[in-house]
Amino acid sequence: MSDVGRDIRLVGRDLPVGAAAESYRALVSELKAAADVLGAVITSHKVAVVRAADDLIDSLDPVAVECGEVNALRREGTFLRGFARDPMSVGRVVDEIWPRGEHVVCLGAGGSAIALGRHLLSRPEPPSLVFADRSAAAAAHLESVLASRTGVRSDGSGSVEAASAVVHVGPGPWDELVAGSPPGTLVVNATGLGKDRPGSPLSAEADFPRDAVLWELNYRGDLALLRQAERQGVERHDGWQLFCHGWAAALGPILDLPDEAATARRFAELAAPLRPRTGGQ
Structure with missing residues (x-):
């Protein structure tokens, strides 16, 4: 993924709906310890991650505190910052x-x-x-x-x-x-x-x-x-x-993106051939 200003690689990790708290804690702990990882985009389980592993996240932005959820985690050394961008x-x-x-x-x-x-x-x-x-x-x-x-x-x-x-x-x-x-x-x-x-x-x-x-x-x-x-x-x-804007907003604080809305439009343009036919406008 080079359209965000640097070459990065996305690695997917899936947890089932209703996963145990230990599963969330294991993933957050792994993220804190992974020296080559910039952060994580949380596409689901956003409230569950905070409930299960808030003590492993060193700081939450004000929106994350208010909403009790995160959908972006930024790693700075072993310091983990959580953001609610939805x-x-x-x-x-x-x-x-x-x-x-x-x-x-x-x-x-x-x-x-x-x-x-x-x-x-x-x-x-x-x-x-x-x-x-x-x-x-x-x-x-x-x-x-x-x-x-x-x-x-x-x-x-x-x-x-x-x-x-x-x-x-x-x-x-x-x-x-x-x-x-x-x-x-x-x-x-x-x-x-x-x-x-x-x-x-x-x-x-x-x-x-x-x-x-x-x-x-x-x-x-x-x-x-x-x-x-x-x-x-x-x-x-x-x-x-929302899929395109959600990813752009979540990557914003992880990668310091200057214009998330423009990034979302670029995502939509690049991914248009892969868009499922849904009947939505």
């Missing part, structure tokens, strides 16, 4: 595909959902946010991160509005949350269903609200929800842009 990459993409709107339904409450909520609640006119997840622990963590960003705020004209985030916990599917949303709702699949595991967070009979926008964070896999939205004529976006 709020930047998620924010860059959602501002492009959904620059304004009043209501969001995010299916999933993991790291990507936290990044999305954090960014959208920082907008001058934040939308109302509804999250849904099977895991009570994930829902509680999301609520704790977003708690400081919800509440009553001024819009600058003397009036006030409430920035709200509601989290539902249950087995799904989440048809009623989506179908009962107002026109123009942004529906986000942040569950991993359709990539890590086959299937969809909605049933095959679920309807989207009028003028809805679907953002399927996956760009590979069976992508059942994306296909369902396509059949209903819903405006839809897959996760390809």
Whole structure:
């Protein structure tokens, strides 16, 4: 990989969903001891890494502390710095595909959902946010991160509005949350269903609200929800842009990249021939 200003080699390491804490600790310990390694891009298990191995990470940037996750680790000698970069990459993409709107339904409450909520609640006119997840622990963590960003705020004209985030916990599917949303709702699949595991967070009979926008964070896999939205004529976006922006944002602090957005565009250009055909825009 020479387009980032130096010749580097990527080595992939995979852990299964729900891996034991000892597995995360072993990988972080190995990284600290590897003299020829610059750092690591954490593409999943971002919260789990911090929970299992926070004592092995010597410093966390303020966003990582707030979100309780890392997706980039930079090695400086035996000193390990952790960064949470998803709020930047998620924010860059959602501002492009959904620059304004009043209501969001995010299916999933993991790291990507936290990044999305954090960014959208920082907008001058934040939308109302509804999250849904099977895991009570994930829902509680999301609520704790977003708690400081919800509440009553001024819009600058003397009036006030409430920035709200509601989290539902249950087995799904989440048809009623989506179908009962107002026109123009942004529906986000942040569950991993359709990539890590086959299937969809909605049933095959679920309807989207009028003028809805679907953002399927996956760009590979069976992508059942994306296909369902396509059949209903819903405006839809897959996760390809986020994939490119996510890697650029994570590599930014590891390699001191001067322009992460430009790097993401370059990644997308170089990888275009390898992009899966998903039906997303």
